[in-house]
Amino acid sequence: MLSRTADHLFWMARYTERAENAARMLDVRIQYALMPQSAQAEQQGWRTMLEVNELEHQFGTRYSELSQKNVIDFMVRDPDHPSSIVNCLRAARENARAVRGTLPTEVWETENTTWLTLQRHIDNRLYETNPSQFLEWVKYRSHMSRGVTIGTMFQDEAFNFIRLGTFLERADNTARILDVKFRSLNADTEQGGAQGEFYYLAALLRSVSAFETYRKVYRDAITPTRVAELLILQAKMPRSLIACVAAVVENLQEVRNDVSRDTERQAQKLHAMLQSVDIDEILERGLHEFLTSYLASIAEIGQGISRDFLVPPAPVEQESAQSQSQSQSQTR
Amino acid sequence: MPNFYNEMYSDAASVRPHYHAFAQWLAEQSPQHIEQKRAEAELNFQRVGITFAVYGDNAGKERLIPFDIIPRVINAAEWATLQAGLVQRVTALNRFLHDVYHHQEILKAGIIPAEQILDNAQYRPVMRGIQLPSDVYAHIAGVDIVRAGEGEFYVLEDNLRVPSGVSYMLENRKMMMRLFPALFARNRVAPVDHYPDLLLDNLRSAAPAGVLDPTVVVLTPGMYNSAYFEHAFLAQQMGVALVQGQDLYVANNTVYMRTTRGPKQVDVIYRRIDDDYLDPRAFRPESTLGVPGLLDAVRAGRVGLANAIGTGVADDKSIYPYVPDMIEFYLGEKPILNNVPTYQCRKKEDLAYTLANLPELVVKEVHGAGGYGMLVGPASTQAEIEAFRQRLLAKPDGYIAQPTLALSACPTYVESGVAPRHIDLRPFVLSGKTVSMVPGGLTRVALQEGSLVVNSSQGGGTKDTWILEN
Numbered sequence: 001m002l003s004r005t006a007d008h009l010f011w012m013a014r015y016t017e018r019a020e021n022a023a024r025m026l027d028v029r030i031q032y033a034l035m036p037q038s039a040q041a042e043q044q045g046w047r048t049m050l051e052v053n054e055l056e057h058q059f060g061t062r063y064s065e066l067s068q069k070n071v072i073d074f075m076v077r078d079p080d081h082p083s084s085i086v087n088c089l090r091a092a093r094e095n096a097r098a099v100r101g102t103l104p105t106e107v108w109e110t111e112n113t114t115w116l117t118l119q120r121h122i123d124n125r126l127y128e129t130n131p132s133q134f135l136e137w138v139k140y141r142s143h144m145s146r147g148v149t150i151g152t153m154f155q156d157e158a159f160n161f162i163r164l165g166t167f168l169e170r171a172d173n174t175a176r177i178l179d180v181k182f183r184s185l186n187a188d189t190e191q192g193g194a195q196g197e198f199y200y201l202a203a204l205l206r207s208v209s210a211f212e213t214y215r216k217v218y219r220d221a222i223t224p225t226r227v228a229e230l231l232i233l234q235a236k237m238p239r240s241l242i243a244c245v246a247a248v249v250e251n252l253q254e255v256r257n258d259v260s261r262d263t264e265r266q267a268q269k270l271h272a273m274l275q276s277v278d279i280d281e282i283l284e285r286g287l288h289e290f291l292t293s294y295l296a297s298i299a300e301i302g303q304g305i306s307r308d309f310l311v312p313p314a315p316v317e318q319e320s321a322q323s324q325s326q327s328q329s330q331t332r
Numbered sequence: 333m334p335n336f337y338n339e340m341y342s343d344a345a346s347v348r349p350h351y352h353a354f355a356q357w358l359a360e361q362s363p364q365h366i367e368q369k370r371a372e373a374e375l376n377f378q379r380v381g382i383t384f385a386v387y388g389d390n391a392g393k394e395r396l397i398p399f400d401i402i403p404r405v406i407n408a409a410e411w412a413t414l415q416a417g418l419v420q421r422v423t424a425l426n427r428f429l430h431d432v433y434h435h436q437e438i439l440k441a442g443i444i445p446a447e448q449i450l451d452n453a454q455y456r457p458v459m460r461g462i463q464l465p466s467d468v469y470a471h472i473a474g475v476d477i478v479r480a481g482e483g484e485f486y487v488l489e490d491n492l493r494v495p496s497g498v499s500y501m502l503e504n505r506k507m508m509m510r511l512f513p514a515l516f517a518r519n520r521v522a523p524v525d526h527y528p529d530l531l532l533d534n535l536r537s538a539a540p541a542g543v544l545d546p547t548v549v550v551l552t553p554g555m556y557n558s559a560y561f562e563h564a565f566l567a568q569q570m571g572v573a574l575v576q577g578q579d580l581y582v583a584n585n586t587v588y589m590r591t592t593r594g595p596k597q598v599d600v601i602y603r604r605i606d607d608d609y610l611d612p613r614a615f616r617p618e619s620t621l622g623v624p625g626l627l628d629a630v631r632a633g634r635v636g637l638a639n640a641i642g643t644g645v646a647d648d649k650s651i652y653p654y655v656p657d658m659i660e661f662y663l664g665e666k667p668i669l670n671n672v673p674t675y676q677c678r679k680k681e682d683l684a685y686t687l688a689n690l691p692e693l694v695v696k697e698v699h700g701a702g703g704y705g706m707l708v709g710p711a712s713t714q715a716e717i718e719a720f721r722q723r724l725l726a727k728p729d730g731y732i733a734q735p736t737l738a739l740s741a742c743p744t745y746v747e748s749g750v751a752p753r754h755i756d757l758r759p760f761v762l763s764g765k766t767v768s769m770v771p772g773g774l775t776r777v778a779l780q781e782g783s784l785v786v787n788s789s790q791g792g793g794t795k796d797t798w799i800l801e802n
Contacts, residue, residue, distance in 0.1 A: 001573075001591055001592050001593075002573050002574075002575060002579050002589060002590065002591055002592075003579070003590045003591060003592055004575075004576065004578070004579050004590070005573070005574075006592045094555070097381065097555055097560075097564075098554075098555045099564075099574075100381070100564045100568070101563075101564040101565065101567040101568035101574045102568070102574075105380075108381065109379055109380060109381075112379060112380075112381045113379055116378065116379070157592060161592075255592060257592060257593045257594065258593075258594065309592045310592075
């Protein structure tokens with residue numbers, strides 16, 4: 001398949017997933033803000049969310065006050081914030097439009113309808129009047145996009161590149177959601193005690209649709225260690241790190257070419273590490289340190305995919321016409 | 333223009349026979365039902381994204397081409413004449429193109445002044461002596477035809493470069509069948525859906541000799557081009573790759589595309605980019621849309637281009653007046669379709685006539701397209717005519733003039749209800765080993781009352797076009 005086509009498919013999926021995870025992260029934060037807490041603690045919660053996404057500086061240049069309203073505005077519709085939900089959905093739709101001939105009609109129409117409906121929600125300011133409803137809508141459009149892809153697409157390379165995009169993005173995003181929560185766990189819950197911790201962890205689990213799963217797997221009280229274990233090491237949890245990396249390995253294998261060996265091996269190594277490590281080791285080493293090094297590996301795999309498949313270097317015979325390199329943001 | 337041919341009614345009271353079934357159906361529909369269906373059509377076009385980009389506008393603000401639900405119906409006998417006329421005309425045009433790039437018999441015979449061809453900016457000397465499969469230059473032609481009266485059809489333009497609009501022909505039919513299935517049970521409408529198959533066959537026949545299973549691609553300037561929807565649509569319908577210039581490169585006179593599994597050779601390019609932008613080494617050096625070295629690959633016979641480079645010399649408005657002569661010269665036949673009488677303002681006497689009769693004439697730029705830069709005398713104010721006169725005097729050889737035709741009109745939904753609006757027809761003619769087409773074409777409609785300009789860039793709309801089978 002055409003490299004540029006693969007590139008568009010990959011990024012279409014990444015941006016869709018990114019919008020979904022932004023919605024998840026915001027939603028859980030808004031839910032938590034409803035809990036009794038000091039204004040200081042609430043602000044700290046928003047600050048940590050921006051920090052883990054490396055956005056606190058960008059936010060600071062545009063908004064003077066760290067308030068829920070401003071953070072939502074920034075995360076949902078700020079035109080200058082490349083990973084705002086509006087910009088992610090725009091990028092997803094633009095990528096889809098660039099390859100609409102490769103996509104089943106229903107997949108394209110889903111992306112297009114999402115974009116058209118989004119215009120209406122933004123015009124009506126639904127994200128301000130009822131942020132939870134808006135974020136729920138974003139999540140469901142992402143479900144729809146994934147569902148129509150799986151339900152209608154011939155499972156060839158095009159499908160594999162879409163899946164690669166989905167899982168690589170999710171592998172990154174789940175790690176960030178975890179990082180944000182655990183970093184502020186102590187600060188956030190010191191007022192609320194054990195009860196505060198429960199609500200905090202429950203909100204985290206809900207943000208990755210894992211609350212019921214937790215109950216089913218552990219049938220026991222919610223503890224930080226088990227939550228981390230579930231979201232990092234539980235292979236059957238569709239948003240866990242290990243499940244995402246396994247899917248990356250699997251799809252990379254399907255599209256393998258003459259130069260992709262190193263990238264594939266890197267993904268396999270990361271997967272093997274997640275299979276062998278246990279949660280106590282991770283916590284001993286420090287969760288934040290563990291996630292930081294994990295995120296670096298994910299970024300490298302992303303660069304590898306780009307180099308091996310999506311934007312291959314120009315052939316030697318060609319002197320001048322270097323293809324315009326894709327400028328989609330690997331980072332946020 | 334009070335006296336024009338109405339496609340549906342022969343006079344205020346009587347419906348033409350081929351519109352009977354439709355008129356009866358329409359009379360049975362409640363206005364609410366029609367209104368609801370029109371809204372549904374708009375919603376569907378929006379959702380499917382059948383839009384054309386407006387340059388300089390941001391994404392998500394693409395415009396819909398207005399779609400009118402009253403079809404343009406043509407009876408079988410008239411279509412048979414049109415089809416014969418189109419085959420004849422396009423065959424002669426391809427013969428002409430081959431001739432001007434080889435022996436130039438028509439110039440030697442003095443039928444067209446040689447300098448009008450050889451000095452024409454659209455004439456590409458680099459194509460001289462190049463042998464093309466089946467000697468075909470214009471594989472896809474979109475010939476614009478208007479009706480002035482009963483059985484009286486005129487060709488307005490031949491469009492042999494990168495004619496567009498065929499996707500609207502196909503989508504309009506799909507939309508009509510979706511909105512009003514019952515209509516198709518009452519009328520025997522000839523199908524058009526097989527166009528992409530015909531096109532693919534035709535493109536494959538443009539492959540270099542000896543290539544058994546050619547790889548065909550559609551080359552687009554990209555998603556911000558106004559016809560991007562059509563490029564993507566046709567590639568998808570044919571099951572071939574949609575590429576941009578950056579996806580292709582030329583090595584050893586061979587064209588390759590960059591794929592996830594390495595380079596893949598390309599044999600036929602259905603290009604939707606103008607000659608000027610195709611190859612920065614051969615034509616405009618600043619073009620980033622094209623493929624450096626593509627011309628060399630074409631000249632070496634290693635890749636087929638549809639349409640060939642240099643077809644513009646045959647559809648140029650300054651060459652148009654000679655098409656009837658071409659038909660007689662190459663085919664020894666009388667032209668079946670009429671040419672509009674044309675005054676070439678580069679000629680002294682024609683210029684004088686034009687200047688004296690501006691209020692009655694249509695004056696067009698020789699190299700213009702899209703309905704820009706033209707004067708429709710009867711629809712213009714005195715001031716507009718005078719302004720145009722100055723432009724014409726400054727550069728007479730840049731213009732031609734034609735009598736204002738009384739274009740036929742078709743009933744159309746407008747704000748005030750149903751009213752006649754002027755229309756044209758663009759059938760798509762495919763030339764390969766044989767000449768073929770699907771029955772019908774794209775009907776464009778000028779939505780402004782009295783307007784004769786149907787171009788979508790000027791606010792024109794489209795209609796489904798029905799050729800009724802006997």
